[in-house]
Amino acid sequence: IVRRLGGRSIVLVGMMGSGKTSVGRKLAQRLGLDFVDADHEIEAAAGMTIAEIFAKHGETYFRDGERRVMARLLAEKQRVLATGGGAFMLAQTRDNIARHGVSVWLKADADVLARRVRKRTNRPLLHSVDPEETLRRLIDERYPIYAEADFTVISHDGPHEIAAETIVTTL
Numbered sequence: 001i002v003r004r005l006g007g008r009s010i011v012l013v014g015m016m017g018s019g020k021t022s023v024g025r026k027l028a029q030r031l032g033l034d035f036v037d038a039d040h041e042i043e044a045a046a047g048m049t050i051a052e053i054f055a056k057h058g059e060t061y062f063r064d065g066e067r068r069v070m071a072r073l074l075a076e077k078q079r080v081l082a083t084g085g086g087a088f089m090l091a092q093t094r095d096n097i098a099r100h101g102v103s104v105w106l107k108a109d110a111d112v113l114a115r116r117v118r119k120r121t122n123r124p125l126l127h128s129v130d131p132e133e134t135l136r137r138l139i140d141e142r143y144p145i146y147a148e149a150d151f152t153v154i155s156h157d158g159p160h161e162i163a164a165e166t167i168v169t170t171l
């Protein structure tokens with residue numbers, strides 16, 4: 001697979017809670033590629049958590065940083081890259097992903113996502129009165145765009161190794 005990719009990265013896209021980071025890590029191990037998490041790189045570049053960036057500077061500022069970090073990561077080298085849920089919504093980032101990578105949408109049901117993100121609070125977009133309603137709205141907005149990814153893999157509950165293996169057989 002790695003040879004067939006011809007230097008392109010595997011880019012995991014999808015909603016918060018779809019398992020991009022955990023599955024991406026397993027996938028990278030399985031293929032002997034480096035793994036990088038875009039959210040983590042944005043935090044390192046800003047010297048702040050994502051929640052702090054949103055609180056201090058707002059979402060537009062965060063998206064500008066996300067666009068820049070994604071461009072850098074994609075141009076650097078081949079690896080498995082987990083994106084933030086909104087990255088694939090940025091037209092320029094989508095173009096960069098198409099140029100340097102193969103995109104895989106980790107698709108999950110709304111209730112699966114809701115259950116998973118309930119456990120984690122470092123997600124400013126879900127700091128609303130009704131996080132599940134927000135999640136449903138984002139799903140409606142974003143699914144047609146995630147569907148433009150090169151491949152779609154269903155993210156079920158269960159070991160991350162299984163989803164990683166499904167990606168390996170899909171690619």
Ligand code: S3P
Binds near residue numbers: 014016
């Ligand atoms: C976001 C998803 C988050 C993070 C930020 C915004 C989104 O990443 O980038 O909170 O717009 O869906 P995860 O998908 O890794 O949670």
